Amino acid sequence: MESLEILSVLAGKFGEGLEAVTEGPESHLKLPAREVASVCTFLKEDPTLDCDLLTCISAVDLKGLKGETTDDFEVVYHLESTRKLHTVCLRLRVPRESPKVPSVSAIWETANWHEREAYDLMGIEFEGHPNLVRILCADDWVGHPLRKDYEYPKEYHGVHCEFEGNQDGTWGGHPGK
Amino acid sequence: MSDKAKGDPELLVNENPDPLTKENVFITSVDKALNWTRQSSVWPLTFGLACCAIEMMASLAAKYDIDRFGSGVMRATPRQADLMIVAGTVSHKMAPRVKRLYDQMPDPKYVLAMGGCVIKGGPYAKYGYHVLQGVDRVVPVDVYVPGCPPRPEALIEGILKVRQLCNNESVTDRDRKRARPKVFRGFEWPRREGEAKV
Numbered sequence: 498m499e500s501l502e503i504l505s506v507l508a509g510k511f512g513e514g515l516e517a518v519t520e521g522p523e524s525h526l527k528l529p530a531r532e533v534a535s536v537c538t539f540l541k542e543d544p545t546l547d548c549d550l551l552t553c554i555s556a557v558d559l560k561g562l563k564g565e566t567t568d569d570f571e572v573v574y575h576l577e578s579t580r581k582l583h584t585v586c587l588r589l590r591v592p593r594e595s596p597k598v599p600s601v602s603a604i605w606e607t608a609n610w611h612e613r614e615a616y617d618l619m620g621i622e623f624e625g626h627p628n629l630v631r632i633l634c635a636d637d638w639v640g641h642p643l644r645k646d647y648e649y650p651k652e653y654h655g656v657h658c659e660f661e662g663n664q665d666g667t668w669g670g671h672p673g674k
Numbered sequence: 675m676s677d678k679a680k681g682d683p684e685l686l687v688n689e690n691p692d693p694l695t696k697e698n699v700f701i702t703s704v705d706k707a708l709n710w711t712r713q714s715s716v717w718p719l720t721f722g723l724a725c726c727a728i729e730m731m732a733s734l735a736a737k738y739d740i741d742r743f744g745s746g747v748m749r750a751t752p753r754q755a756d757l758m759i760v761a762g763t764v765s766h767k768m769a770p771r772v773k774r775l776y777d778q779m780p781d782p783k784y785v786l787a788m789g790g791c792v793i794k795g796g797p798y799a800k801y802g803y804h805v806l807q808g809v810d811r812v813v814p815v816d817v818y819v820p821g822c823p824p825r826p827e828a829l830i831e832g833i834l835k836v837r838q839l840c841n842n843e844s845v846t847d848r849d850r851k852r853a854r855p856k857v858f859r860g861f862e863w864p865r866r867e868g869e870a871k872v
Contacts, residue, residue: 634804635767642803649803653766656811660800 500524503546503585511536518588525573525586533574533589534599540576540585541604548576548585551601554611556619560593560645570596572621591621600626618643705844712756712782713840715744716833719755719775724762726789726823733826740826745833752778757836758813759829763791763798764806776813782843782850784836787815788829790822797822814855 504517504526515536516527528536540548552575560568567590574587591598600623602608612623613632620641623629631638640647650658690696722730733740740746749755752775764772776785787809790796798805809815816839819832842853 638766647803654770656766656769656806658766658807660795660807 500583500585503583506546507536507539510539523586525588528587528589530572530589530591530598533587534601534604536587537574537576537601537604545581546585547578547581550577550579551575551605551607551611552577552584554601554608554615556615556621556643558619558643558645559590568593570619570621572598572615574601596621597624598622599624600629602626617641620644705846708845709840709843712843713744713837715747716757716784716836716840717747717749717755718745718757718759718786718833719752719779720748720750721759721775722761723764723768724791726761726792729823729826730759730761730788730829733829738826738830740830740833743830743833743837752776753780755779756782757784757786757833759786759788760792760809760813760815761788761823763796764809764812765804766806767804769806769809769812772809773812782840782853784816784839785809785813785855786817786819786829786832786836788819788821788824788832790820793818793820816855 501517501519501524504519504524507526508515508517511528511532514529514532518525518527526536540546553573555573555575557571557573558568559565559571569590569592571588571590576585576587577583589598596619598621600608600612602612602623603625609627610632612621612626613629615621616623616626616629617631617633618641630636634642638653639650652658688696694701721727732738734746734748745757752758756779758776758779760772776783787793791798791805792809795802795805795807799807806812817832817835819828821828824832839853843850844852847853
């Protein structure tokens with residue numbers, strides 16, 4: 498199935514709130530966060546779509562991006578069918594204040610770790626995830642490091658973390674000097 | 675020596691007049707003897723954290739072969755190791771483990787910081803949120819080997835420096851006041867009562 502065809506099928510079936518975007522580098526389907534579980538279930542179980550592989554879940558911080566008026570987060574799902582050989586891209590936006598998205602880890606097992614990574618680094622909260630804890634940073638880490646308004650820690654467990662350049666602003670030199 | 679051997683020019687004759695060395699008796703200090711044995715077998719702790727570990731493995735292999743200097747025996751336990759080669763980026767998550775392994779090593783112990791990341795955070799120093807700004811904020815470092823990653827020759831040079839440092843050890847210096855690294859940018863870790871100060 499062609500990518501445009503898939504997007505029109507989905508937009509036709511779920512109707513309101515969904516929008517097939519064909520401009521830009523990648524055709525994708527924009528959808529509201531509440532629809533993600535039903536759309537993904539349909540994409541996996543429909544025999545003509547048959548998206549059996551979740552390639553990636555990414556989170557994007559749109560704050561300060563050129564041409565962007567909001568500071569929302571965007572969550573991007575890349576799906577693939579290994580039998581029908583087509584790909585689908587889904588995108589949804591969540592507000593910065595409460596970035597909550599329904600989890601798809603019940604549909605694809607692989608979403609478990611992808612969602613934990615998006616939670617760890619960008620702070621997207623996946624509702625219904627069986628074990629939403631940090632996957633890369635330490636458990637007691639403060640903040641979500643890939644957010645654009647992330648503040649670097651000054652100290653972590655007593656270890657001084659701030660960057661120490663030389664006094665003239667350059668880098669390098671012998672340690673201890 | 676028999677009379678027969680005396681007359682035979684093919685046989686080597688020990689004509690050393692000193693009665694002690696003639697009988698293979700040598701006099702030295704305990705420190706010198708111990709340090710001499712110590713520096714001939716500096717056993718490193720297997721401690722590969724990132725790409726520097728590849729160069730460390732290369733220096734173990736046949737071409738560079740640090741076994742020539744008695745350092746080829748990588749120990750998988752800190753309790754049998756003398757030298758900790760910290761090879762690779764140390765993240766904040768890893769730092770307490772590095773410190774714990776250092777604490778588990780028996781004295782006298784040495785730390786070799788291999789590569790830019792370990793020395794001062796390397797390419798992650800300014801914008802990396804997860805990398806320790808130099809492992810000497812956690813453990814005292816004896817030898818710094820810069821490079822990204824350092825070549826095996828550089829690591830060998832560093833190990834030879836550690837061998838020289840063995841000469842600073844002394845049995846009378848139990849707290850290793852003389853032998854400990856003078857540069858330690860780290861903070862004071864909580865210590866048990868009576869434990870030697872780093």
